[in-house]
Amino acid sequence: MDIGKTRPIAAARTATGRGTLRGPRRPRPGNGAAYVLLMALSVVFAGPFLWLLLAALKTREEWVAVPGSVLPDQVQWSNFTQALTDVNFAAYAMNSLFLSTTYAFLITLSSAAVGFGFARLRAPGKRAMFLVVLSTMMLPQVLTILPTYVMFSRLGLVNTYWPWVLWGLAASPYLVFLFRQFFAAIPRELEDAAIIDGCGWPRIFVRIFLPLSRPVLITAFLLSFTWSWGDYIAPALLLDVDHTTLSVAITSWYKDPHGNGIPTVQAAAATLYIMPVLLIFFFAQRHFVRSVVGSAVKG
Template identity: 50%
Template sequence: MSIATGRNRARARKSGTYALLIGIAALFTSPFAWLLITSLKTERSLGAFPVEWLPEPFAWENYRAALDYMPFLGHAQNSLVIAVIQSTLMTLSSAYVGFGFARLRGRGKNLMFGVVMATLMLPHVATLIPTYLIFSKVGLVNTLWPWVMWGLSGSAFLIFMFRQYFVGLPIEMEEAAILDGCGYFRIFFKIFLPQAKPMLATSLILSFTWTWSEFLQPLLLLSSDRTTLAVALATGYQTPQGAPINNLIAAGSTMYVLPVIVLFVLLQRFYQAGSATSGLK
């Protein structure tokens, strides 16, 4: 086989790989593309037959109508406050617990870690009613305190993630800090936490997305005027007769996903930094 033939085959394989990746990307982005197109249609074009794939003209006023039809910005502010509080507290608490499981020694540590991991098998729905009854008894319904407590209690998945990361860090850093008189609390915040920027970025994105998209907990614990955007979108865009206004639902849903996209764009450089330095550890 000649060199030219080998190069042609390599180019063909590379082109095939790119074509496959482009096809997969198109498949995953097609729902969002359809949502965006629907958000730019008028009520008349939504009911048109045959289906109008591209609206003509684009109804950009749907986004203004989506903001005005219900208190969109107020519900978005509620969601943002709750998501920032819980994701920040959950990231820090999970990192601290993961650090303890990774670097501290003591009896029963592995058993405790196993119990934490076992909670991953507990269905989320199974704890909703008991959780509501507990918060109702102590008067925390329609407040932000449930999300503060959930944030401080951490996440089993994030604890596992941080534990695996901290286990892989050199023990020499910990020993040098102990010789300098540092306690484990200071070792965590001054040495280990700054090393975990890729994990912190991952944890913030995951926990923010979980809280931002949560539906059942705000529905149970918050009143209609203090509820989150996820709950408000479910019933906010309806006619007086109860029929859904699909183009406004699509416009509101498009704006609903923007904070998660912005957060990922802001934190993605930490993924790149983590990937670039992972082989040096």
């Protein structure tokens, strides 16, 4: 693919100039209209969060009442307790946490190693291999997950967390790219000194490059953690009722004795479910912005 050869210069510039995401340059007239527009758009983008929370605070009767009211008559925290007890919320949260942490930890390290190889080492076939990395970035999991599921079920890996370990060890092309860009920018003198001291590449990687890449390591970990936390297809296909994750549990398991879904309790569960992602986002927003921007800067 061509993307490996040319490089969008505009994006490249923003990737190197740091903190450019703020920068307005000159005053412009007509900002009053802009604020009105921003306000209106914010309602559309933030509204769903608010409506979710409001639904989580209503009684079921209030929710189905016609005509309904926007605000709950009396705030109902009981939906949250019911969300925690109706299904074994804590157990599924632990499954999600365990699985996502393992996956994120492994894929961060493996992607760092692979990114280091592509950035600092040389061997025949490197260019071709990197092109394959870039093209697999274009091949999302959805296409391979079904045959993978069939394969794994024949290998007896269904209902275990081994698939996530394997996926974690296999590195992600996206994160490999992120690490490669970072490592490629580090001056050569740093490794020269270590080579003269007789240090091998594995040690140079672990002792010099890994510690330097702390911000990228954090970005990669948080990013892959949220991928796995939010993933639905893989756990739905590969894990049974006891092993599955929160994302599967909250989609369709909140039901009354008649088998009808209880939207208010599900809303409470969904609120709890997105909390970790929102927390990660608010504490590490710049990491997210950087990684998203980095993805557009294909090398």
